[in-house]
Amino acid sequence: MALVVQKYGGSSVADAEGVKRVARRIAETRRRGDDVCVVVSAMGDSTDELLDLARQVSPLPPARELDMLLTSGERISMALLAMAIASVGLEARSFTGSQAGVITDAVHGRARIIDVTPGRIRDALDDGHVAIVAGFQGVSQTSKDITTLGRGGSDTTAVALAAALDADVCEIYTDVDGVFTADPRIVPTARKLDTVTYEEMLELAACGAKVLMLRCVEYGRRSGVPIHVRSSFSTKPGTTVTGSMEDLPVEQAIISGVAHDRSEAKITVVGVPDSPGKAAEIFEAVAAEGVNIDMIVQNVAATTGRTDVSFTLPKADGARAVERLTAIQEHVGFAQLQYDDQIGKLSLVGAGMRSNPGVSAQFFRAMSSAGVNMEMISTSEIRISVVTRADDLDLAVRTLHTAFDLDSADGEAVVYGGTGR
Amino acid sequence: MALVVQKYGGSSVADAEGVKRVARRIAETRRRGDDVCVVVSAMGDSTDELLDLARQVSPLPPARELDMLLTSGERISMALLAMAIASVGLEARSFTGSQAGVITDAVHGRARIIDVTPGRIRDALDDGHVAIVAGFQGVSQTSKDITTLGRGGSDTTAVALAAALDADVCEIYTDVDGVFTADPRIVPTARKLDTVTYEEMLELAACGAKVLMLRCVEYGRRSGVPIHVRSSFSTKPGTTVTGSMEDLPVEQAIISGVAHDRSEAKITVVGVPDSPGKAAEIFEAVAAEGVNIDMIVQNVAATTGRTDVSFTLPKADGARAVERLTAIQEHVGFAQLQYDDQIGKLSLVGAGMRSNPGVSAQFFRAMSSAGVNMEMISTSEIRISVVTRADDLDLAVRTLHTAFDLDSADGEAVVYGGTGR
Structure with a gap:
């Protein structure tokens, strides 16, 4: 019982x-x-x-x-x-x-x-x-x-x-029936995962997979309770979130899925004086508005003594952040603000990435062959995320899904937890 | 404050x-x-x-x-x-x-x-x-x-x-604007009372006045908190329920108002053997159904050795009570059941009634002059209630209201609490 x-x-x-x-x-x-x-x-x-x-x-x-x-x-x-x-x-x-x-x-x-x-x-x-x-x-x-x-x-x-x-x-x-290798509305060949680790699920949730919220997965990881995500309209098993990456067998899958997110916008602060504390002033101002920023990219200043800082944030917070930054423009001394809400974010998540150094090269090659430009790049131990044009996002998701052998049609994909294919 | x-x-x-x-x-x-x-x-x-x-x-x-x-x-x-x-x-x-x-x-x-x-x-x-x-x-x-x-x-x-x-x-x-001497929809000359005692309000509420529920008035009487009933659509003062009958000045009003109730029905148990315990059997059976009975009248048996018992109860409980009584007809040994839901109940309430022995005579004379037949009578220290045909109820209410000088038109009515006329 x-x-x-x-x-x-x-x-x-x-x-x-x-x-x-x-x-x-x-x-x-x-x-x-x-x-x-x-x-x-x-x-x-x-x-x-x-x-x-x-x-x-x-x-x-x-x-x-x-x-x-x-x-x-x-x-x-x-x-x-x-x-x-x-x-x-x-x-x-x-x-x-x-x-x-x-x-x-x-x-x-x-x-x-x-x-x-x-x-x-x-x-x-x-x-x-x-x-x-x-x-x-x-x-x-x-x-x-x-x-x-x-x-x-x-x-x-x-x-x-x-x-x-x-x-x-x-x-x-x-x-929905569970956690998929990608959003089935974009990738018809996406497959349901039978199991996925807490860590992978955390990355997927943070990168736009809406099936489970971040906080709930965090709670599951801390307590070790298996979370079984399944459909209330069928009796088929769904996806069980459980286990640590540490316990994964070595021969197991490299990639668990592709997540995407259309809810973010990008702000670029152009011409920031390259002196200590300027980045802090910018991000403190944004944080004071209660805005959670996501990716941050700063190019090292070369000869100009100035640098550009870009970051992504929820579109809903865009207006507030721009207003606040505009208010401190003179004080910080930057040249210009650019606001762009026509971006998409694409993430590849997989516990096996840790021991497979070739993954990012394969990722970038796939994007290049599809003609998708990557505007920002950010990585963790088990995730690679890039920002693209919003219009390129669907193509990019499908391209990655195929490039990493996640499609169900080929019948050969090695997916962690894919035992129930 | x-x-x-x-x-x-x-x-x-x-x-x-x-x-x-x-x-x-x-x-x-x-x-x-x-x-x-x-x-x-x-x-x-x-x-x-x-x-x-x-x-x-x-x-x-x-x-x-x-x-x-x-x-x-x-x-x-x-x-x-x-x-x-x-x-x-x-x-x-x-x-x-x-x-x-x-x-x-x-x-x-x-x-x-x-x-x-x-x-x-x-x-x-x-x-x-x-x-x-x-x-x-x-x-x-x-x-x-x-x-x-x-x-x-x-x-x-x-x-x-x-x-x-x-x-x-x-x-x-x-x-509504407060507590009235009668329901203004039936008696256009009804007047708002400025004050009324807890005891009178209890009788009025028990006899069909819907403005305050019995339990709330009971609570007020026990605690002594004045209850001010007033309209949420105007700023005029309403009626304050307060004070005990014991504190009333002797010269104060005889009658506070006329209440009526159309929600009751009457059951008459015909030909009950006039032996000890028969009434108890009847009312225990009704009580077992959770029915609250109101007025009870039993005629003393004369030479037949049999008596009729009548009582009133909420119409909503009528079917259940009849069913239960029918089930015990043979056991109790009564002759017949009569169910009548075309009745009305009329009550005259006033703290001054206690020291005015002529009130009931005046009540019955008024009913008689209006040609209204009284089928049941019940009284308390400060109340007289009668059951009439439902069709006679409106006329009876108006007749009583006038007979006890409660109408506002005459400008002379002495009503307890009528200081704000």
Whole structure:
């Protein structure tokens, strides 16, 4: 008898039919003999509808009250799910994040989980009940106020609960079949991975793969709970995120997949005086706006005594960053700002890259043969990322996928975790 | 500087405009220098919408989960109201029933308040904030589960909080101007009462006056908090429920008003053997169905050795009671059951009745002169109630209102609390 934590997203419980379908699925797991703890998101678009109401009464709603408002969404879906489970003959009890012991810091709207003390969940499971927990929410350790975890919060709730309960697996039910070697909408030959390491999944998530959020994978890696990403519309196994790169057999795959991201823009600060502290002034200014920058490239100044600094950032933060930098132009003494939101980011991720020095050469050769220009390059131990023109991104993804033998058609690709091809 | 508890019902906060209007009203009170604690109901029809969702997923939703579901309604309205107050420049904090310290028993759907420990509310008020509290809900002392208080629950929350906070007044904002001498839709000359005692209000509420629920008035009487019922659409004073009959000046009014009720039906059990225990068998059977009976009349048996027993009960419970009684007909040995849902109940309430023995004679004379037949009669120290044909009810109400000089047109009516005529 295993303990399974299952997480269902808003699209799985978008209406009464969806809630009932999920209830039947949970019942199947329970009747198989497993203990089941379920984390659920708000129904379909209900969070957006609540946000719309908030905007109608206040131009800038206080964050504490916005969290109070939004957490009602999961309250509704979890109670309905508990009712639906009861109506198929099982006992279920629903719990808010606070009741489930999800303790967070006090940063409303994007709180971090500090601790999980799931005493009431364990009691419910011991009583043979299905425990339903509201995703995305917790309670502040200091203020005792209700908090939300921000984007991907329900996945994080699920993995954190699974860790605290010492669950055998955390199943994340979603509307795709698992983690793919590339986005199947761009690469029709992309294949589902059966397993992938936490480290690779972290890189994929950070580089634009939307199936799992970074924070949830980080939590999984720290706790060692296997995360099984699978479809709520089929019973086929999905992708299990588990294991460390250190444990990979040497002969295993080089590359796990290609990720891409269209959500970033590029700012180039032209003609920065090449003296100590100038880069710091620029990035401190951007950081003061709360903007997360991603890639940074600085060319060493040659004879001019000036240098260009380029970095990427979320498009949504572009206007704020430009405004702030413009305000300090005179003080820093740079010549000009260039803002470019027509870029794409392309990343190749694979644990095997560490011991295969030829990967980056093969990467650049493929880009060159496809005629794709690379504007920025950044690498980690298991990842190579480049910035291209937005218009070149699809071609670049397909080219890389083929160049690294990831296509399913050839039947010969060696992909880490590809045992279930 | 006073401490005011204000309660706004669902119709006052039915949409974003309503929420903003209520926020402005609260701000006026706060800016006058008073501390304000607000209790708010769910928006408009949102509770019905949630009930509808529940029915879609389960034919018989578990009560615990139904409470979890329904309490999201107040969570939404209270957060929106806090936002709206913030946007007019004041600080506000919203609290669930549980956070506000509303401790109840564990009877889901109609929990009773056991205690109120409003520590967080007091802290918020001490910080100069407006405290917003979700009405209708609390937390069970034993199970720690979320409970709802049932019909009129938000009014009860407000009065209970006012008592626990030792507030100067509890203002109940509603869609009528206050408590009237009769329903103005039936009696156009009905007048608003400026004040009425708790005892009279209890009788009026029990006899069909819908403006305040019985439980809320009971709580007010026990704690002595004045309850000011007033319109959320005007700034005119409404009716204040306060004071004991014991404190009334002798020369004060005889009658405070006429109440009526169309929601009851009458069951007559014909030919009951006149032996000890037969009435008990009948009423035990009805009580076992959870039916609250109201008036009871039994005629003493004369020579037949048999008697007729009549009682009134909510129409909604009629079918169940009839079914149960039919099942025990042979055992009890009565001859026949009569069910009649075409009745009306009419009540005259007034603290001065106690020292005016002529009131009932005047009552019956008025009915007689109007040609209204009285089928059942029941009285308390400060109330006379009769059952009439449903078709006679409006005429009976108007006749009584005039007979006891309650009409506003004559300008001479002596009504208790009529100081503000």
